[in-house]
Amino acid sequence: MERLLIKGGKKLAGSVRISGAKNAAVAILPAVLLTDEICVIENLPYIDDVIVLSEILTELGAKVKLDSNGRMTIDPSNVKGYTANYEMVSRMRASYYLLGVLLGRFGRANVALPGGCEIGERPIDQHIKGFEALGANIDIENCIIHARADELVGSEIYLDIVSVGATINIMLAAVKANGTTTIVNAAKEPHIVDVANFLNTMGANVKGAGTDTIKIVGVQKLKGCEYTIIPDQIEAGTFMVAAAATGGDVTVEGVIPKHLEAITAKLLETGAKVIEGDEDVRVIGCTDPRGVNIKTLPYPGFPTDLQQPMTVFLCITNGTSIITESVWEGRYRHVAELTKMGAEIKVDGRTAIIEGVDELIGAKVSATDLRAGAALIIAGLVAEGVTEIENIYHIDRGYENIERKLIRLGADIERVEDRSLVV
Numbered sequence: 001m002e003r004l005l006i007k008g009g010k011k012l013a014g015s016v017r018i019s020g021a022k023n024a025a026v027a028i029l030p031a032v033l034l035t036d037e038i039c040v041i042e043n044l045p046y047i048d049d050v051i052v053l054s055e056i057l058t059e060l061g062a063k064v065k066l067d068s069n070g071r072m073t074i075d076p077s078n079v080k081g082y083t084a085n086y087e088m089v090s091r092m093r094a095s096y097y098l099l100g101v102l103l104g105r106f107g108r109a110n111v112a113l114p115g116g117c118e119i120g121e122r123p124i125d126q127h128i129k130g131f132e133a134l135g136a137n138i139d140i141e142n143c144i145i146h147a148r149a150d151e152l153v154g155s156e157i158y159l160d161i162v163s164v165g166a167t168i169n170i171m172l173a174a175v176k177a178n179g180t181t182t183i184v185n186a187a188k189e190p191h192i193v194d195v196a197n198f199l200n201t202m203g204a205n206v207k208g209a210g211t212d213t214i215k216i217v218g219v220q221k222l223k224g225c226e227y228t229i230i231p232d233q234i235e236a237g238t239f240m241v242a243a244a245a246t247g248g249d250v251t252v253e254g255v256i257p258k259h260l261e262a263i264t265a266k267l268l269e270t271g272a273k274v275i276e277g278d279e280d281v282r283v284i285g286c287t288d289p290r291g292v293n294i295k296t297l298p299y300p301g302f303p304t305d306l307q308q309p310m311t312v313f314l315c316i317t318n319g320t321s322i323i324t325e326s327v328w329e330g331r332y333r334h335v336a337e338l339t340k341m342g343a344e345i346k347v348d349g350r351t352a353i354i355e356g357v358d359e360l361i362g363a364k365v366s367a368t369d370l371r372a373g374a375a376l377i378i379a380g381l382v383a384e385g386v387t388e389i390e391n392i393y394h395i396d397r398g399y400e401n402i403e404r405k406l407i408r409l410g411a412d413i414e415r416v417e418d419r420s421l422v423v
Contacts, residue, residue, distance in 0.1 A: 004389040004403060006380030007412035008362060011285070012248035014409045018236045018255050019045035019400040020070060020229035024191035026094035027168045028198050028229060029053045029072070030101045033062070034175065035202055036077045037224030044070040044229060045400045048393070049092050056098070059085045083110040086144070090114075092397070096124055096165060099147055100172030103136055109147040113140070126159050126166035133157045134170075134177055154179030154218055162187050162298045167214070168195050175204040177218040186214045189299040190259045194230045201225045231255045234371075235399060237263040237306045240283045242378050242406075244272040245313040247285035250409060257281050262302045266292055266310065270317060289313070291321035291356055298327065308334050308375035314354045315343040316382055321354040334372035337365040341379055341387070362387040367394040374399060381411055 020043035030053065032039045044050050046068055054064045054072065063075040082102040089095040089112040102109035114124070128138050128145075134157075136149035154177050159166055164187040172195075174181035186192070188210050196209030202225050205217040236255045243250035244267050257264075257276040264274045264281065269292040273284040291314055296304040304327035314321040315338060325331050332347045339345060340363040344355040362385030367373030373395035380387030389395075392415075395402060403413045 001390070002392055002415055002417055004377065004380070004392050005414045005416055006362070006377065006383075006387045006389070008360075008381055008383040008385065008387060010246065010381070010410050010412055012243050012246045012250050012381070012406070012409040012411060015251040015253050016239050016405050016409060017253045018231045018239070019043075021045070021191050021194065021232040022047060022049060022234070022398045023094075023164075023189070024194040024229050025050055026053060026092070027097050027172070027191065027195045028227070029057065029074070030097040031172055031195065031198060032074045033057070033060070033076050033079055033101045034104050034172070034199075035222040035224055036079075038073065038075045039202075039224045040226040041072045041074070042070065042226065042228040044072055045232060046070060047400050048397045049094065052088055052091050056084055056088045056095070059088065079105075082106040082108040084112065086112045094165070096127060097169055097172060099127065099131070099145060100169040103131060103147050103149060103152065103173045104176045107149045107152065109145070111145050113143045113145060124165065126161065126163045127169045130157045130159075130166055130170035130183075131173060134173055134181065136173075152177035154181040154216070156182045156184065159183065159185040164189050164192060164298075167192055171196065171199065171206060171214065171216060174216040174218065175199050175206065175222065176220065177216075179218055181216040181218070183214040183216075184212070186212050187298055188212060190230060190233055190256070198225075198227050201227055233259040234303065234305045236260055236281070237303065238309050238374050238378075238399070239405075240264075240267060240274075240281060241306065241309045241313050242381060243283040244270065244285045244289070245316065245378055245382050247287060248409070249282070249284045251280050251282045253280045255279060255281055262300060263306055263310075266294060266302065270313070289317040291317040291319035291354070293322045295324040296327045304328055304331065305371050307331060308371045309378050311335070311345070311352065311354065312338065312375045312378045312382070315345070315357060315360060315379075317356045319356055321356070323352040323354065325350045325352070333368040334375050337368070337372070337376060338379060340365055341383055359384050361385055364388045364390070366390045367392055370394050370398045374402075377402065377406070377413070380413070381406070
C-alpha cells in the first residue's frame with residue numbers, strides 16, 4: 001500500500017502538460033476488437049485503467065504492446081473468445097464497453113458487472129435497453145451479463161436519461177449492425193466525439209456525435225488504423241482548480257480550451273484570471289476568492305467529475321457556496337474527509353452547502369474514489385501542515401504521474417510505501 005504525503009502552503013507555478021483522455025481511452029481500446037487488423041493508439045494516459053485494459057485484451061487473445069510514452073499497438077486478429085476475465089473486469093467501471101464491442105464482433109458477450117469507483121447507483125439499464133433494441137437477448141446470472149444476438153439490426157433508441165456510457169456502448173454495438181441505428185437524447189461529451197472519430201477512422205459511418213442525435217449506418221467490416229486520443233478534460237480542470245486554490249500561476253498545456261469552458265466560467269466567478277490560448281489555458285489565482293454556486297450537468301454543463309476538486313477550493317473562498325450534484329448520487333463521500341481538515345460543509349441529499357473558512361489543516365485522510373482522491377490532493381496543497389492520503393490506488397486509475405507533475409509546479413508531495421503493511 002502506498003500513501004501520498006503533502007506539505008501544504010505552496011503556490012503552484014509553471015506549466016504542466018495534460019495526458020490523453022482517460023474516458024476516451026477506456027472506450028477506444030475495447031473498440032479495437034471490432035476489427036481484426038492492427039491498430040496503433042497514441043497519447044494514451046499511462047494509468048491503471050489503461051494497463052488493466054491491455055491485460056484484458058491480451059487475455060482475450062490480442063497481441064498488445066504498451067509503451068510508457070503512451071503508444072499502444074494492438075493486433076486483435078487472434079481474438080476468438082467473447083468471455084472477459086471476471087477478476088480483471090471487476091477492477092474497472094468502464095469494462096462494460098466490452099459488452100458492446102464483443103456483441104458487435106461475435107454476436108456474443110459474457111462480461112461481469114462492472115467495477116471501478118463505487119459512486120452511488122450507477123445502473124446499466126440504458127445500455128441493456130439499447131442492446132435489446134438492436135436484437136440482443138440479455139441475461140444476468142451470478143453477476144455475469146450474458147448477451148447474445150443471432151443478428152444485430154439497426155433501430156431507433158431513445159435514452160431515458162442522458163448517459164455517456166450507454167451512448168458509447170450502443171455506438172460500439174451498432175457500427176456493424178444491419179441498417180441504421182439512431183440514438184436520441186444522446187450524451188455530448190468530448191470523449192463521445194473522440195470515440196466516434198476513432199470508429200470513423202476505422203471505416204464506420206457515425207454522424208452527429210456531439211449532438212443529442214447520433215446516427216450509425218452499419219458497415220460489414222472495419223479496418224485497422226492509427227489514432228491519437230484527445231487531451232483529458234478532467235485532468236486539465238483538476239490542475240486549473242489546483243492553481244486557483246493555491247493562489248498560483250499555472251499554464252495548462254496541450255488542451256482544447258473549448259472543452260474547459262464550464263470550469264473556466266466558474267473560476268472566473270471566484271475572481272481568478274483565466275487566459276485562453278490556442279492549445280493552453282493559464283490560470284492565475286487571486287488573494288480574495290469568492291464563493292460560487294455550482295450545479296453539475298451533462299456536457300457542456302459543469303462536469304460531475306470536477307465537482308469534488310471544486311468543492312475543496314470553495315471551502316477556502318469567502319462566503320457561502322452551494323453545490324447541487326444532479327448527475328450521480330452519493331458523490332459527497334469526500335466531504336467526511338474534508339471535515340477532518342476543518343472544512344464546514346453540510347450535505348442534504350444531492351446538495352452541499354459550504355461555508356468558507358480561513359484555512360484547512362493537514363490530516364490523515366482516505367481517497368474514497370478517483371475524483372475524491374484528486375480533491376484530497378488539492379486539499380493537501382492548500383492546507384496548513386502535512387496531509388497524508390491513503391488508498392491512492394483510486395487516484396492512479398485516472399491520473400498519470402500526478403505527484404511528479406505537481407512537484408514540477410513547486411508542490412511538496414511525496415509518494416511513500418506503508419511499510420507497516422508489508423509482511
